[in-house]
Amino acid sequence: MALAIVGLLAPSHPYAALSVAAGQILAAVNFFFLEKFVKLFTHAALTPVPGEAASARASSLGIGALKIALVYGGAFALTRWNRLELGPVLLGFSLPLAALVLKAAMLAIMRGVSPAGARPGATGREARPILPAIVAGVLLFGMGGMGGTAGAAMAQTPAAHGGTPAHVEAAAEHGGGEQHLPNWLTILDDWFPKNPVVHWMHENEFLVFAWLAALVFFAIIFLAMRRDTTVPGWVQNGIEWMVESMEGVVGGMLGKYTDRYFPFIMAIFFYVLTMNLIGIIPGFKSSTSTLDVTLALALITFLYVQFTGIRNLGILGYLDHMAGSPRDVVGFLMLPVMVPVHVLGELAKPVSLSCRLFGNIFGEDTLIVVFVGATALCLKASLVALAVPPMLGISALFMLLQALTSIVQALIFSLLATVYLYMMLPHEEHAHGDETRAHA
């Protein structure tokens, strides 16, 4: 299908076709490495010999570095090359991505969970819930790549066209409209105004911060998994507590499907959580406060849910589900009404998911910006003693609130993904489904 698109485009828009092809090659390289990663990590976690596991981890680090250099370097080179249009690159990148993410997820989960669950003795029960989380961490790289790329393309397109959204940024520079706190990328851009790398990073700062969040989370998981002991340290303990409590909540809803879908939900949870929380640190920015990143995440969830529905119900069952499962005359009479309602309901899911996350995080950021701005104003008017202590107190209070919102929003995003999955999955009989829902 993707090749067909390239062929169709080739005569009229040669560069666009080239871009699509380049995006596809990029995606293929990305997933080649991703699969290597998954294999290595599941292998490393399963081998009982410590030396072998250590060497596997070392080589995984090497492969990781190579992957980052190749894929993101490639993406970077593509964005620098002006002849390429970014929209088509994104299209080419995301076409195989959707299918491949799902395939990689399935592969990883099948390989990861089932042997680990059956593994006797050794590290025992504690190790099991962590394993999906590692796989989740690996998947994060793919998601970070996609979310970031989508964001980059969207950010650059209006800038290139000089279209309507550009005036917002211009307004921000003139002190009106949307306000942003400066972060270290802004400072870097001020220091090296001519450096194209720094400028690119400044233009796509949320992309950089999304990668950073993925890296930070990856480092934390690596730290927690380095010594997989029965008596865990506080990092491992904390991660295990989070994973286990989430497993309880998700397991209450999904039942026997928990093992298959838990890693996906957990990946989303941790990724969103890290991206949200990173914004609290002064000089950093939450990637989730741009609609591009949240929309990418929501689209991944949406595609995954639809794919799950088709996979579990079959094509006919899926269509039946979309038609509201008509079983009697009234049901068939209601068909013309039910189908649009269901389709619209499905389409509303990614919109509401992305807007909710974006709105919350963006709102919190704006609140803090307003109060920091007020503090700065008071400083300018030399009202230090009068105004700064209460202002700082209020800012600190809102930062606490932001931490709370970050956690709750990450929880809501992942739990809603669970609910959507649950609604797509087949239930044995109606009474059982109702009972599960009552318990959830």
Next chain:
Amino acid sequence: MNFAATLGLGLPIGIGLAAIGSGIGIGFLGQGAMNAMGRQPEVLPKIQVAMIIGFGFAEALTIYAFVTMFFLQGKIQ
């Protein structure tokens, strides 16, 4: 009354109306959840999770208004 003035009047009112709706919704949700928790403290975690999800849905409506406000805010000039 021109476009900018209409926006300048309408956006805050719209957000306020949305917030009223969300507030009522969250209030009902909280009431129900508190009642349930009081009756059956042993299922407290499950009720809390369901309550938080419900809050998310109710709160989303105000967030939509908020996002709309930010998209249209630049046109008030």
